[in-house]
Amino acid sequence: MGSIPGLSLLLLVVSVSSVHGGKILVFPVDGSHWVNMNLLIQSLHARGHEVTVVRTATSWYIKENTAHYHSITVTLPEAISIEDQDFFVTFLVKMLAIQKQGGSLISFANFYWEIFTVLSKIHQQASLLGVEIFENKTLMQRIRDTDFDMVLLDPGLPVGVLVAHELKLPTVFNVRWITSGEGHFVVAPSPTSYVPTSGFAAPDKMTFVQRVKNLLHYLLNTCIDRFVVCPHYDRLVARYFGPDVSFYHLLQGADIWLMRVDFVFEFPRPTMPNIVYIGGFQCKPSEPLSSELEEFVQSSGEHGFILMALGTLVKGLPVEITSEIAAAFAQIPQKVIWRHVGERPNNLGNNTLLVKWMPQNDLLGHPKARAFVAHGGTNGVYESIYHGVPIIGMPLMFDQFENVLRLEARGAAKVVEVTKLTQQNFLEAIQEVLHNPSYRRNMKRLSELHRDKPMHPLDTAVYWIEFVMRHKGASHLRTESFKMRWYAYYSVDVLCFLLAVLLLLAAAVVASVRFLCFRLCRRRKPKQE
Amino acid sequence: MGSIPGLSLLLLVVSVSSVHGGKILVFPVDGSHWVNMNLLIQSLHARGHEVTVVRTATSWYIKENTAHYHSITVTLPEAISIEDQDFFVTFLVKMLAIQKQGGSLISFANFYWEIFTVLSKIHQQASLLGVEIFENKTLMQRIRDTDFDMVLLDPGLPVGVLVAHELKLPTVFNVRWITSGEGHFVVAPSPTSYVPTSGFAAPDKMTFVQRVKNLLHYLLNTCIDRFVVCPHYDRLVARYFGPDVSFYHLLQGADIWLMRVDFVFEFPRPTMPNIVYIGGFQCKPSEPLSSELEEFVQSSGEHGFILMALGTLVKGLPVEITSEIAAAFAQIPQKVIWRHVGERPNNLGNNTLLVKWMPQNDLLGHPKARAFVAHGGTNGVYESIYHGVPIIGMPLMFDQFENVLRLEARGAAKVVEVTKLTQQNFLEAIQEVLHNPSYRRNMKRLSELHRDKPMHPLDTAVYWIEFVMRHKGASHLRTESFKMRWYAYYSVDVLCFLLAVLLLLAAAVVASVRFLCFRLCRRRKPKQE
Structure with missing residues (x-):
């Protein structure tokens, strides 16, 4: 084995449907998430794509038009303090104080109350961005006229999926953390017996008590998703797309999930074919110090x-x-x-x-x-x-x-x-x-x-983004099982049906036996008489 | 976007632990499966690895020592007729006759009885191969002395996992069809609501009736696995490794599963991080005709x-x-x-x-x-x-x-x-x-x-085989959840516990309320008197 496998690396890319210089609309999340997204944008720009980034007027890190992207700046009606960096410092001080109180039920409730509040505020802000975009007819027309090929978004603040749905564009997620849970939990089966839930620090080999806690955390996360985070977007979806569209389905229907995951770091767990691992895609050799x-x-x-x-x-x-x-x-x-x-x-x-x-x-x-x-x-x-x-x-x-x-x-x-x-x-x-x-x-x-990877994760990310543009999506990699009703998805109806059949069969057998016994007894009785 | 993305394809392979020219022990399956395996072996040979193939003396397709592999030929005590090509023709004629009878319960039972018989015969033959290897001390010593780096096998006939376990070697599977089901079913969660079971021809969007049938097929396949296929190997495992080792765990514990799957063909479904898709790895441009x-x-x-x-x-x-x-x-x-x-x-x-x-x-x-x-x-x-x-x-x-x-x-x-x-x-x-x-x-x-793939599937296959040799396995990609007891894996114990707690709480509330009512009534009664 050579140190660098001299594989032929046959690039079997079809040229038929290639788009030369795609147009990509990006919905990033500020802070450390932006560091990641910006790196990806730089690579896309270097590959000849035109990138447009949606930002708010008060963004800390996301600058206006730079050398490698254009920007659309949206001014929010009321600048809630979460765009302020002090917001997180205040939050941290509160959280540390709560953690210091120890593991009581009250501190646990306090802890989650703080998280609920912060999450709700953040997502309210994000949904306001959605309202501003949808209500601004000039802006929407400008976006429509640009004729984008796809939407790339950090679904931590998932307002971009609504815009993608409106524009009928394929979506690629740059994701690890989504709404209240790790992205996998939204898109792949996650048995709580060996997949530690986001927010619960446990290994993949859990004790019974850890598994109980893990299941409870899973339920808690589901509640946060459904009752704290999603309502902000459900309102938008109801307003702009009517009752037949579900925000959660828009989220689950992304074409490709670029997951900032690598299994040297994460525990192995079920995944889906449209999940592409790009964990460590920001890593590069060091340069000399000053x-x-x-x-x-x-x-x-x-x-x-x-x-x-x-x-x-x-x-x-x-x-x-x-x-x-x-x-x-x-x-x-x-x-x-x-x-x-x-x-x-x-x-x-x-x-x-x-x-x-x-x-x-x-x-x-x-x-x-x-x-x-x-x-x-x-x-x-x-x-x-x-x-x-x-x-x-x-x-x-x-x-x-x-x-x-x-x-x-x-x-x-x-x-x-x-x-x-x-x-x-x-x-x-x-x-x-x-x-x-x-x-x-x-x-x-x-x-x-x-x-030890066949391809650098950053190149992998770019490859799949271009794949989605070349083929206008990647629906063959995406299950649509999320559209099933929960009882069908979990086979509850099938199990109930089979149980009913079994019970009926058992009842029929019992009834037959009793009937036979009854007949036999009746026959015998006259004889005895 | 260019027609061929000029990605830098940074090969980040670490040279530290590279093995130059690995030694690979191969357990193939004859017939069309061998066509696939042989192709992989040729590529491994071209990359400088030494390949040794285990075959039986009566193999149809697998020749003795060739230019690109050595072979170990095992003579089975009784050459059962499955090594005969007529075996499958006879089987086919029977199957066609049964199918012609239509969809009655009897023809269904006949159909599966034939399959049980054939599977049992095939796996008995394969397990005999295992016995021959384990009992032949000279051969085992020769294998041990060769100091193999890994075992590559087609787990359709999985006797190679036993040899790998004996030699403490990492394993790579070249797989689609395994024992009685598609390989995924052994290693990844397979919700029967949208994953059609092997042996049941249904789409991924199923009607209620199809879902019922699918679940029944799933149960049937599980029974085939447990009662028709595995017993042959369980006996071997019990004989050579004792009661603490489970054959099914050996099967589930493979380091890498090279799956002959591509989702242009298969329906999207849950998968695991140690599954590498190589569907279509045998495909290549056509050459001129005679x-x-x-x-x-x-x-x-x-x-x-x-x-x-x-x-x-x-x-x-x-x-x-x-x-x-x-x-x-x-x-x-x-x-x-x-x-x-x-x-x-x-x-x-x-x-x-x-x-x-x-x-x-x-x-x-x-x-x-x-x-x-x-x-x-x-x-x-x-x-x-x-x-x-x-x-x-x-x-x-x-x-x-x-x-x-x-x-x-x-x-x-x-x-x-x-x-x-x-x-x-x-x-x-x-x-x-x-x-x-x-x-x-x-x-x-x-x-x-x-x-449209970043890398040809054949190169991908070779890459991961070499990965396993470089790192002596790929345990970080493999969950060990299969070692859990079934009730723990499916969280049955946790759910029962939580239900018990809920019932106890409910009982406590009811008891308290009744007690309070009782006290109130007793207080009121004397007043009324």
């Missing part, structure tokens, strides 16, 4: 360095936590680069460099990188896997708890609970990951498995 | 030609059927090339050429090919899809009924029931496919979709 950073990193000598970053959404932690972290960092011989915005801890060690932004990928790919203190957002996790750097996980919200748990289950991460974080236990976690070689070894193995 | 054949084909002029072949297993049909076919062929202006062994129909038209063997792929790829009269074996179906030639389906046994139904559902084939075949209805079917342009158009569309 001279100052390189100098700092080199000064670490044989000890190497640690980096810490908590993602795009959360800029800083409360000072009582950061000072514990700073104290722990001060005690290790490694150098530390810490992406930190907010109050500077006054007990910072000489080995620790605070930065407002860091070239995360370049640092992770640096030969002196020893460990990554991360919140467990998927982008950071994949970069860490790609470069084989073990993680000290400090999950804060959403899917971050499950993400780090998955890596912990594979022996490639150590998890620290941020609400119980002390200088001592944080230091222990760092020492453990630095000095027990299994963490690095396991992460290196994940890295090898992750990199 | 000068005689080319001359015959060219003599068809603008009408073109039809070809007819019923696969490797069945050489001929009863003469009362062939004479009807010959009479129909004689009435069309097209030329006909008919692969036929056995009694020559005496009413053969001048336009019909009988041949003992035909270059099927080269004929299908010929511009004058108009239609293909086929039994619906997967090899022929994929070649037909690849070249975009519509099919007149004449299914005879096994999966052939479902295969042609799938193509009929997509408007690319017309099915003729062989037991009801008359000159008249056969002629009508041919005319329909030749003159209604939708058949050709639909098949061309399937062809376009099928060919």
Whole structure:
């Protein structure tokens, strides 16, 4: 076997129905999701496609017309504060306070109440965007006139499926997290006995208690979907498409789901033929550091360095936590680069460099990188896997708890609970990951498995987007079973029917036997008389 | 979009753990299955791997040591007649006779009794092969000494999984048909509400009655698996590995399932991450015909030609059927090339050429090919899809009924029931496919979709075989949920527990209410007194 299989890679693409330079309408989600989407857009632009991005006037990250995309900017009537970055900081502080209260039923209810509120606000905002688009006849005409080939969207905020339905265009999802659950749960069978539900941090080999909790979480997620998230879009669907169209069916009917999933990270689970895995599609080799950073990193000598970053959404932690972290960092011989915005801890060690932004990928790919203190957002996790750097996980919200748990289950991460974080236990976690070689070894193995693919995930993503444009959809890969009634889908009607037949047969047998007995008795009686 | 996407196709293969020239032990299945496996073996040989094929002394198709593989020949103590080609002809005649009796319960029972008998015989033979290998210490030592990297097998006759387990080697399946059902049914959730069961020819959108039948077929298949097929191997497993090992788990635990499936042909259904689709991997462009054949084909002029072949297993049909076919062929202006062994129909038209063997792929790829009269074996179906030639389906046994139904559902084939075949209805079917342009158009569309792949399926197959050798398995892609007890897998225990809790709660509420009422009544009563 050669190191690079010299496969002939026969590209059997049919030229008949090719579209030269497709037109793609994109509905992204802001924040870290945009980082992903933007990368995909850049690739599509490089392949000669014309990309138009729908954004709101108050977007933080999504800029107006750039070199690689045009934009349609929609101004919302009332700018709800979720477009404000402080919104998530406030949310985080609340969540941390609730988690600190421990595992009581009240804190559990509080936790979910907060999530309900935030989700409802976010989706209300997104649905307002839908109203603005549908009501703005000039804008709709402009979109229609552009003659788009397809809609690419992040269904985290799924208003784009409505626009796609209106324009009768095929859809491709760039997805992991959708409405309240992981995308698979919407589109593939998800037995709760071995598929941990989104929002419930459990391994795929669960105890009985974990399986009970998992099923309850599944029901909870379904309720969030149906009663917190979907109503916002159901209203829009009812308003613009009438009662025969179901929002949930529009969501389930996407042609291709580009899933930011790779099974070195996720647990193996059922999937569908129209799901394409692009987990780690943002990963790329590191580039040289700036001279100052390189100098700092080199000064670490044989000890190497640690980096810490908590993602795009959360800029800083409360000072009582950061000072514990700073104290722990001060005690290790490694150098530390810490992406930190907010109050500077006054007990910072000489080995620790605070930065407002860091070239995360370049640092992770640096030969002196020893460990990554991360919140467990998927982008950071994949970069860490790609470069084989073990993680000290400090999950804060959403899917971050499950993400780090998955890596912990594979022996490639150590998890620290941020609400119980002390200088001592944080230091222990760092020492453990630095000095027990299994963490690095396991992460290196994940890295090898992750990199061993016939095609880079980013190219795979582009390929399937173009496939959908070439063939005006991919309906042959998509089951339409979601259109069945639930009792038919789950064969409840069939089972009831078979049960009824069995009962009838049993009754018939019993009746026959009784009848025969009765006749026999009657015959015998006269004789006895 | 270019006609061939100039994707960078970054091959991210890690060189660290590469094996240069792996050693592969192959357990094939004879007949048409071998055609597939042999193709894969040739590719593996070309990539520098050493392949060893296990065959029996009486194999029809699997030759001893060839240029591209070594062989291990096992002589079975009693050569059961299934190695004889007449075995399947006899079987076919019986099956046709039963089908002719119509849809009565007796003919249904007869039909399945024949299948049970044949399956049991085939698998008994295969398990004897297992005994011969395990009991032959010299042979086992020779296999052990060869230090194989993996076992590649066609689990249609799954004795190879036992050898792989004994040698602690990773396994790759080359599979579609496994034991009594389609491979997916063993490894992925298969809701009977929209996944037609193997052996039941139904579309994926089923009526209530079809869903009832489908569930019953599912149960029947499960029974065949458990009571007809598996016992032969269970005995071997019990004998050589003891009571803790389950044959069914060995089967479900394969690292990679190379499935001869493509969704232009199969209905979309749930799948698993360790399933790799290689449907149509045998397809390749046609080569020029021999000068005689080319001359015959060219003599068809603008009408073109039809070809007819019923696969490797069945050489001929009863003469009362062939004479009807010959009479129909004689009435069309097209030329006909008919692969036929056995009694020559005496009413053969001048336009019909009988041949003992035909270059099927080269004929299908010929511009004058108009239609293909086929039994619906997967090899022929994929070649037909690849070249975009519509099919007149004449299914005879096994999966052939479902295969042609799938193509009929997509408007690319017309099915003729062989037991009801008359000159008249056969002629009508041919005319329909030749003159209604939708058949050709639909098949061309399937062809376009099928060919539009980032990588040729044969290269994909080789890639994943090498992946398994590079990483000594692919356990990260494989769920181990099959090891769960059935009640845990289906969450029966969890549901019972939750129901019990609900009942207890309800009982507690009722009891409390009754107690309160009782107290209130008692208080009120004295007052009234």
